[in-house]
Amino acid sequence: MGWRRSAVAALAAHVALPAAAQDLRLPVLVPLTGFVALEGTSQRNGALLAASQLKDVTLKPDVLDTQATPEAAVTAWERVMGGAPSPAVVGPILGTQMLALLPLAQDRGVPLLTISGTARLGELGNPWFFRFFPSxxxxxxxxxxxxxxxxxxxxxxxxxxxxxxxxxxxxxxxxxxxxxxxxxxxxxxxxxxxxxxxxxxxxxxxxxxxxxxxxxxxxxxxxxxxxxxxxxxxxxxxxxxxxxxxxxxxxxxxxxxxxxxxxxxxxxxSATSGPMRAFLDAYRAAYKSEPDAFAAAQFDAVGMLGQIIAELRKAGQPVTPKAVRDRLASDIYHGVVTTYRSDGKGNMAHExxxxxxxxxxxxxxxxxxxxxxxxx
Known part of the structure; x- marks a missing residue:
């Protein structure tokens, strides 16, 4: 597979950029310090690796540390929302932080892509929530x-x-x-x-x-x-x-x-062949460390986002957070971990x-x- 480095950019929250515009900003809000730093680092690495491999879309990841509290996550959210608009946001693995961010994502109208396992997140009826790790x-x-x-x-x-x-x-x-x-x-x-x-x-x-x-x-x-x-x-x-x-x-x-x-x-x-082995080799080359399922699931989440943006542009359709959300809710995506499809509550993984x-x-x-x- 061909891999390409991401470049800088921005996307209006509700106003589509011209189809020729290629550079998009992707906020990555993950805990890099605190008691879930290992999990958050894996989440960040998976997102960055996926962004670097997209063929038809270039994403500029904007990484902020949400630490280990809901308040720190909200602060990180407010910082990224003050910058250039984005088609989606990577949300933290920590359930309490996601609970704090989901109402803000709904108010703003921006999809939150996460790997948090907390079951309650999928029961809140938030249409902007998408979970790529099994709940x-x-x-x-x-x-x-x-x-x-x-x-x-x-x-x-x-x-x-x-x-x-x-x-x-x-x-x-x-x-x-x-x-x-x-x-x-x-x-x-x-x-x-x-x-x-x-x-x-x-x-x-x-x-x-x-x-x-x-x-x-x-x-x-x-x-x-x-x-x-x-x-x-x-x-x-x-x-x-x-x-x-x-x-x-x-x-x-x-x-x-x-x-x-x-x-x-x-x-x-544990992978010895196939797409998961390719992911393992790419991750080792990029980070000189071993990946886990959190990295792989977040890799798939950003991969699906990239595919949706590319398909919207190819069809001449506007790339807006709402258009991205609608495709996340309805599309099927074959990732390295599993095949993803929403259950209507934003739960994408079912194995x-x-x-x-x-x-x-x-x-x-x-x-x-x-x-x-x-x-x-």
Missing amino acids: DATVKVAHARYVVETLSAKRPAVIYQSTAYGQSGREQLAKTLIELKAPPVLEESIAPTVNDLSPALLRAKNANADVIVLHLHAASTVLAVRQARQLLPDVPIVAGSAMHQPATAALLEPAELKGVCAETAASPI AEIVCFGGTDRIPKPAARYSIPPRS
């Missing part, structure tokens, strides 16, 4: 099904983050585990600032848990796995998507990863994967894939 209503169903159907667990202990992300995942996990007749024997909420998870793990041990189910951000995931391997060495762990990240796995020894699995949309580092580590290296292997079609 908790998809990945947590896969998470729970793998625990019960594949591991045959009957007594799961759920340890989840106290953030909106964690609460959303916990709700979906509990609902599905109960439906599968394996209700949690323990549900433990952990703040991102907690640096000792041994009390929660000991409670899981005392509850005779037969699997540890984690739904935590990256830093807490590392701590939970490390301490679980000391306190509960023979109990399997099925973690959230943070665990599949190469940057997370790099903080643990391969032996500590034995018996650890994770839910995710995909595992680019989830379970990957597992073997204990000899830090590269997980696909263990199961689940397709959960959107309701019609």
Whole structure:
């Protein structure tokens, strides 16, 4: 495939630029500092890589750090909205920040492309919301099904983050585990600032848990796995998507990863061929690091945006945020992770994967894939 570097520009929010104009501004609002910095950095890198590869449209990414609070996200939004208009905005992975930005996007009339998994985002009826990572209503169903159907667990202990992300995942996990007749024997909420998870793990041990189910951000995931391997060495762990990240796995020894699995949309580092392998090679060349599913999903989101803009121009139609929104809501896009189409609520991805580590290296292997079609 041919790749091309992006150049500078602007697009009027509701007034189309001439068809000959090629340069468009793309605000990228992501957390680059704080407890989700690993995830936000992946999100940024995926967006920038996609922008650099577009053939028929040049996008000028404008990256701002949303840190880790809703207030910082709003400040970043106000800064980018004061500049040249844009056809869409990349929104942060952190659910609380997206909750703060969605009303602003609706007021402004600009599509927000995100990979935030918080299930509630898709239930707000905001027509400017588009999620390219499977929501908790998809990945947590896969998470729970793998625990019960594949591991045959009957007594799961759920340890989840106290953030909106964690609460959303916990709700979906509990609902599905109960439906599968394996209700949690323990549900433990952990703040991102907690640096000792041994009390929660000991409670899981005392509850005779037969699997540890984690739904935590990256830093807490590392701590939970490390301490679980000391306190509960023979109990399997099925973690959230943070665990599949190469940057997370790099903080643990391969032996500590034995018996650890994770839910995710995909595992680019495990790819050996096809479009995902091409993405993996391009990412490594650009960033000298390993990509994760967050980077790949955001790569696909910007790729779909580029395709929509190119098709609008080819058809001689005005490129406006509304025109982009309408196409995001109706088009089908074949990305490197999956095939994307909206379920009418802005949820674009409807598959989830379970990957597992073997204990000899830090590269997980696909263990199961689940397709959960959107309701019609």
